[in-house]
Amino acid sequence: MASQQIYLGVIGVGGVGTAFLQQLSKLPNAPSLILLARSSQTLLAPTPSYSPAIPAADWATASSAPSITTSGTLSPAEVISYLSSAPGRSVLVDNTSDPKLASAYPDFLKAGISIVTPNKKAFSSDLLLWKDIFASAAAGKALVYHESTVGAGLPVLSTLRDLVATGDEVTRIEGVFSGTLSFLFNTFAPVSASGPSANWSDVVSQAKELGYTEPDPRDDLNGMDVARKLTILARIAGLEVESPDSFPIESLIPAELASLPATSEGVTEFMTRLHEFDGQMATLKEEAEKAGKVVRYVGSVDVGKKEVKVGLQQFPKDSAIAGLKGSDNIISFYTKRYGSxxxxxxxxxxxxxxTAMGVTADLIKVLERL
Amino acid sequence: MASQQIYLGVIGVGGVGTAFLQQLSKLPNAPSLILLARSSQTLLAPTPSYSPAIPAADWATASSAPSITTSGTLSPAEVISYLSSAPGRSVLVDNTSDPKLASAYPDFLKAGISIVTPNKKAFSSDLLLWKDIFASAAAGKALVYHESTVGAGLPVLSTLRDLVATGDEVTRIEGVFSGTLSFLFNTFAPVSASGPSANWSDVVSQAKELGYTEPDPRDDLNGMDVARKLTILARIAGLEVESPDSFPIESLIPAELASLPATSEGVTEFMTRLHEFDGQMATLKEEAEKAGKVVRYVGSVDVGKKEVKVGLQQFPKDSAIAGLKGSDNIISFYTKRYGSxxxxxxxxxxxxxxTAMGVTADLIKVLERL
Structure with missing residues (x-):
């Protein structure tokens, strides 16, 4: 059990990063924050003592403190060199969604630096990178925790890992894995409709205005975020999924609009023209309605059939998935032990x-194990 | 991180114990099983080498192996002495529901022996014992994990501990915490009734025949098992609950039958006379029905009001609690971060x-930390 000082590097101070730093500042026995990087600037505790640490509670003013070194952006190799020279075990918390940083995880781990992150990229890209990460962790006696890559702070990956590690046979995983798509369908096709039926394009616009979608809503509607989460779940359940491109993903971007550019003009044109497809979405809703069901955007892993799927499906109105509220996620694990x-x-x-809660809880577990 | 050999003592080979041993036998890097006790017999790896270990896969035949020592029942002090002399860190897995063994946990922990258990007794009795357990664990640098004391293998305690440890404010915990009472009310007052309404006493008889109740169904109906679980949850959430007797528990044993003896004759008379109270239970069901609701047996902790309650409550038919199936549990955590x-x-x-899965998963976490 840990008793020596642990050293912490944190990259990313967006929404999740800021919330994480706040949670970190209130942890008893917190590790020593010696590196904090945002896009253009890196704060560093001075070497060779690696002290004083950066104050997590008000890191924003720390850059003006004379004791803290600042520099521009460091490369992954420079961060590894800095962290691995600290006078104790170190942990990197990656609060970005940067694929370049993610692809350097094996180097961090081989150098003995543990990793905690909500960044899906490393775990949902090529299978080779996945394998390299866990082999490197073993080689470097480092740990890697990424609970928040699926379902944010919900106990999803820890539960699945416990099921697998204790010898249960996971047969199927099914659920709603996107808060955005949950909100869109709970609003567009509620179980008990009151008032006039909403148009699909209006619901998407409303979600965008409320900040429930990515700045470019196509990043939610293309299903890629859900596909990445399913890739992670399937791999933990034992399936060797090559990449999120190796299984069918039903995109909610109409084929006619697929070629619009990924620019702000592209977003504007997409949002303007989306109503042309309201009829198609209404038909999907009505078809489900006729069967006494509602339509939802779900992901599923059938472990036996080695089948991963992401797309629209109809669900009975009294099912847990149909009854979901707001932008909630739901994840169902079907296993041999849990039965029907x-x-x-x-x-x-x-x-x-x-999301930060999942990161902080992971960090606590890493600190307990180092 | 652990690399040295860890030594394991297991007490109890009932339903949970047997399932646990099976899971243990399949663990990679399993600890060395050096003590296995059932009610009348204790198997021991021979001292001073503490080897060969007892084979978890077929412990039942190990007692006849010449290399394994057997003796009668050991006292907690004798078990502590045996385990703490092992040539490495040791862990006790208590798969009994024995209050005497539970009250000795502080002695195990002070001696550096970690504890993993589904036994509720130690954590739901006097508050002093609870405090003694965690203080002793700290003093002995030992760990104590008891996930399966609430909701069996479901991630209930780990989730609550993560919420608390990361600084979330848990405001309320509510749920159905007894598989038996879940089955009884899901059957007695289903959301969509088909066919004639069941009598309460018939539902209890049916559950008893199916093995869903304790041998004496009054041990389920008195609400004490649920009260013990609520005591544990409330304490983790920060409330200093003195004991399960310090808050209201609605017993489902009619006052007129409360004085029947805890003998098999008492069970028989209870089951025979329970139908006299079918009218009262039917009235409760009908009252809920008139309000468009169903009646369920739930437990709740209101952290702000410092209020713990166990008993019957009405729930809307479209609520998650009303829609529960079979003998499932459901636990809802209301927190500041998770909002409404x-x-x-x-x-x-x-x-x-x-239940064994929760024990095995806890054991893996202890092994990772020792």
């Missing part, structure tokens, strides 16, 4: 505070 | 395999 009634985890699966 | 939609965990909360 799955183990279910449900709740907010997005947002700075709850 | 709680974090929910749902699934089987009883049974040998899933």
């Amino acid at each position: 009634n799955p183990l279910i985890v449900q709740g907010a699966g997005a947002g700075g505070d709850v | 939609n709680p974090l929910i965990v749902q699934g089987a909360g009883a049974g040998g395999d899933v």
Whole structure:
């Protein structure tokens, strides 16, 4: 059990990063924050003593403190060199969604630096990178925790890992994995409709205005975020999924609009023209309605059939998935031990505070083990 | 991180114990099983080498192996002496529901022996014992994990501890915490009734025949098992609950039958006379029905009001609690970060395999930390 000082590097101070630093500043026995990087600037505790540490509570003013070194952006190799020279074990918390940093995880781990992150990129890209990460962790006797890559702070990956590690046979995983798509369909096709039926394009606009979508809503509607999460779940369940491109993803971007550019003009044109497809979405809703069901955007892993799927599906109105509220996620684990009634985890699966909570809880577990 | 050999003592080979040993036998890097006690017999690896270990896969035949020492029942002090003399860190897995063994946990922990257990007794009795356990663990640098004391293998305590440790404010915990009472009310007052309404006493008889109740169903109906679970949750959430007797528990044993003896004759008379109270239970069901609701047996902790309650309550038919199936548990955590939609965990909360899963998963975490 840890008793020596642990050293911490944090990269990214966006929504999740800021919430994480706040949680970190209130941890008893917090590790020593010696590196804090945002896009253009890196704060460093001075070498060779690696002290004083950067104050997590008001890091924003720390850059003007004479004791703290600042520099521009460091390369992954420079961060590794700095952290691995600290006078004790070190941990990197990556609060970015940067694929370049993610692809350097094996180098961090081989150097003995543990990793905690909500960044999906490393775990949902090529299978080779996934394998390299866990092999490097073993080689460097370092740890890697990434609970918040699926369902934010909800206990999803820890539960799945426990099921697998204790020898249960996970047969199927199914759920709503995107807060955005949860909100869109809970609003567009509620179980008990009151008042006039909403148009799909209006619901998307409303979600965009409320800040529930990415700045470019196509980044939610293309299903890629859900596909990345399913890739991670499937791999933990034992399937060797090559990449999120190796299984069918139903995109909610109409084929006619697929070629619009990924620019702000492209976003504007997409939002303007989306109403042309309201009829198609209404038809999907009505078809489900006729069967006494509602339509939802779900992901599923069938472990036996080695099948991963992401797309629209109809659900009975009294099912847990149909009854979901707001932008909640729901994840059902069907296993041999749990039988016909799955183990279910449900709740907010997005947002700075709850995502940071998953990161902080992971960090605590890493500190307990180092 | 652990690399040295860890030594394991296991007490209890009932339903949970047997399932646990099976899971243990399949663990990679399993600890060395050096003590296995059932009610009348204790198997021991021979001292001073503490080897060969007892084979977890077929412990039942190990007692006849010449290399394994057997003796009668050991006292907690004797078990502590044996385990703490092992040539490495040791862990006790208590798969009994023995209050005497539970009250000796502080002695185990002070001697540096970690504890993993589904035994509720130690954590739901006097507050002094609770405090003594965690103080002793700190003093002995030992660990104590007891996930399966609430909701069996469901991630209930780990989730609550993560919420608390990361600084979230848990405001309320509510749920169905007994598989038996879940089955009884899901059957007695289903959301969508089909066919004639069941009598309460018939539902209890049916559950008893199916093995869903304790041998004496009054041990489920008195609410004490639920009260013990609520005591544990409330304490982790920060409330200093003195004991399960310090808050109101609504017993489902009619006052007129409360004085029947705890003998098999008492069970028989209770089951025979329970139908006299079918009218009272039917009235409760009908009252809920008139309000468009169903009646359920729930427990709740209101952290702000410092209020713990166990008993019957009405729930809207479209609520998650009303929609529960079979003998599932459901636990909702309302917190500041999660806002109006709680974090929910749902699934089987009883049974040998899933309870053992919680024990095995805890053991893995202890091994990772020692």
